[in-house]
Amino acid sequence: MKIAFLGPHASFTQLATAQLFPNDELLPQASILDCFNAVENGDVAKAVVPLENSIEGTVSMTLDYLYKTPSIKIEAEAVMPIAHHLMIHPENSIENIERIYSHPQALAQSFHFLDTHYKNIPKQDFSSTAAAAKYVSENKDIKIAAVANQYAANLYGLKIINRNIQDFEQNHTRFIIISKLQNKYENETLQTLGEKSGMLVTLPEDHPGGLHQVLSVFAWRKMNLSKIESRTLKTGLGNYFFFINVEGSWNDILHGNALKELESINADVDFLGNYKEFLLES
Numbered sequence: 001m002k003i004a005f006l007g008p009h010a011s012f013t014q015l016a017t018a019q020l021f022p023n024d025e026l027l028p029q030a031s032i033l034d035c036f037n038a039v040e041n042g043d044v045a046k047a048v049v050p051l052e053n054s055i056e057g058t059v060s061m062t063l064d065y066l067y068k069t070p071s072i073k074i075e076a077e078a079v080m081p082i083a084h085h086l087m088i089h090p091e092n093s094i095e096n097i098e099r100i101y102s103h104p105q106a107l108a109q110s111f112h113f114l115d116t117h118y119k120n121i122p123k124q125d126f127s128s129t130a131a132a133a134k135y136v137s138e139n140k141d142i143k144i145a146a147v148a149n150q151y152a153a154n155l156y157g158l159k160i161i162n163r164n165i166q167d168f169e170q171n172h173t174r175f176i177i178i179s180k181l182q183n184k185y186e187n188e189t190l191q192t193l194g195e196k197s198g199m200l201v202t203l204p205e206d207h208p209g210g211l212h213q214v215l216s217v218f219a220w221r222k223m224n225l226s227k228i229e230s231r232t233l234k235t236g237l238g239n240y241f242f243f244i245n246v247e248g249s250w251n252d253i254l255h256g257n258a259l260k261e262l263e264s265i266n267a268d269v270d271f272l273g274n275y276k277e278f279l280l281e282s
């Protein structure tokens, strides 16, 4: 089976994808949009993209494309510990470094460390941590460093200057497996952390108590929400959709007609699936 992931080789997303699909053909993509397009066009069966980080929060691009592509559903979530390291070309010295490159999520997760120790060195966004590491390995003359993982340092022959530079010890990223198949991904070799449902809810118009009505559907059924995120609809200031995770199995969700009640208050619901959450190794 072909599986797309946010590449290039040695990205954190690849480390997650390799654990989820050890026997499949993994195809690196240049962006989260390319991962969604590869699934939407049928070039691959599934893709793995980041959804949320425990320090930096939701990856908004992933939410936006889930909203824009209703045919794409979620098959599973996987949580992986994230350790960032600062690395340079082995022929360079950290004293000469003039710029630090990485994925914006990685720079944000290490912001205080970089601000404390490398305050005057400009930080620059790159498409992924691994692409930044690769760029450093190919450009020893332009005195740059990258924030990336150990695997990228090994693959691109870089020297690690500072280890574990993330601002909080507990740094985890949650990835999702997306597909059009609406399957539930199973893996008996990985630890299961729980089960949940995901949905995107849009209210017909902004009115007093609208979100309260949506939340009460779950509250009086004693269903626990594990995530709620509002995201702009891009139709004007103040217009949002909501990504909601409800803990529990599919039967719990159907129990008491929660989805029917949401429809009865004219909420538009794109049900993303009932799926498991797995724990990965770093």
Ligand SMILES: O=C(O)C(=O)C[C@]1(C(=O)O)C=C[C@@H](O)C=C1
Binding pocket: 006, 010, 011, 012, 013, 014, 050, 053, 059, 082, 103, 105, 106, 127, 128, 129, 130, 173
């Ligand atoms: O740049 C990478 O290596 C990625 O896989 C992307 C990504 C992200 O978008 O959150 C994945 C995990 C880490 O949180 C940092 C970056």
